[in-house]
Amino acid sequence: MNEIQLEKISFDPGKSFKYFSPRLRNTFFWHFHAEYELVYVEADAGIRHVGSHISGYTKSDLVFIGRNLPHLNFDYRLRSDYHQIVIQLRTDFLGSAIALSPEFTSIDQLFKKAAGGIAFHGETKAIVVEKLKQMAELNSFQQLIRLIEIFHLLAGSEETEILNDEEINLSFFLRDKLRMGAIYEYIDANYNQKPDVNIVAAKVNLTTPAFCRYFKKQANMTFTDFVNQYRIDLAKNLLMQDKNVTEACYAVGFDSLSYFNKLFNKITGQNPSVFKKNWFNNFQPDLPLVKTIRQVVN
Structure with a gap:
């Protein structure tokens, strides 16, 4: 298709998030969706294209993407073997708790910053990646608790890069x-x-x-x-x-x-x-x- 695509995401009954490992390396999937998304990919080298930001990544990448922010699949054009974990959150993830509970103040700020896309590196990435991989062995409730822990870690990290730092860029993409x-x-x-x-x-x-x-x-x-x-x-x-x-x-x-x-x-x-x-x-x-x-x- 010669246009950006709206990805319609479905969730399993009783689940507030989706944990999966997509493989789309032969597809140019330039898309957006209303849900927040956390992406981790291990690969020799790939392209990171989020909003108006285009750059490369090597070995691995960890990015948190805000709602309706256009992005390309991180495994596009990968030729060697790779591993990817994607977590997508319902638009009402945790209901109003994130915005209203004082304990979630830092996570609420993280979600707001995700409007521009956030890449993580260093020790933060290493710790979060290990926790993401462990989630595959947990039940739904344990996964949810682990996910909150992950967002708490990301919210407190300074090992970050905001990929789109001008709100006007994002408003243009929406138009x-x-x-x-x-x-x-x-x-x-x-x-x-x-x-x-x-x-x-x-x-x-x-x-x-x-x-x-x-x-x-x-x-x-x-x-x-x-x-x-x-x-x-x-x-x-x-x-x-x-x-x-x-x-x-x-x-x-x-x-x-x-x-x-x-x-x-x-x-x-x-x-x-x-x-x-x-x-x-x-x-x-x-x-x-x-x-x-x-x-x-x-």
């Missing part, structure tokens, strides 16, 4: 989910084949000049610049998977190695060979990657 979803899906499907601005403009029912104005206003960059940054981010993931520079260059759609090196250096501040060397010399799996694409939506 224009379908159009931006179509644009993102087209870019993802064609980034290595020279995406044509005329084609994507037609897909969203705009003339090419109108589309260029629209996209520049929403993304604060041209369509070409956005595609190039998307390519460079994918190239970074390939380099972190030990692909060589030439392989990464051609895999993401560049015809010229010299131009790829120049653009990579412009966007990241270092050439791809240095980036790869530094990554493997200084790799610390629990440090969040620097965001490589920040849309500013007006």
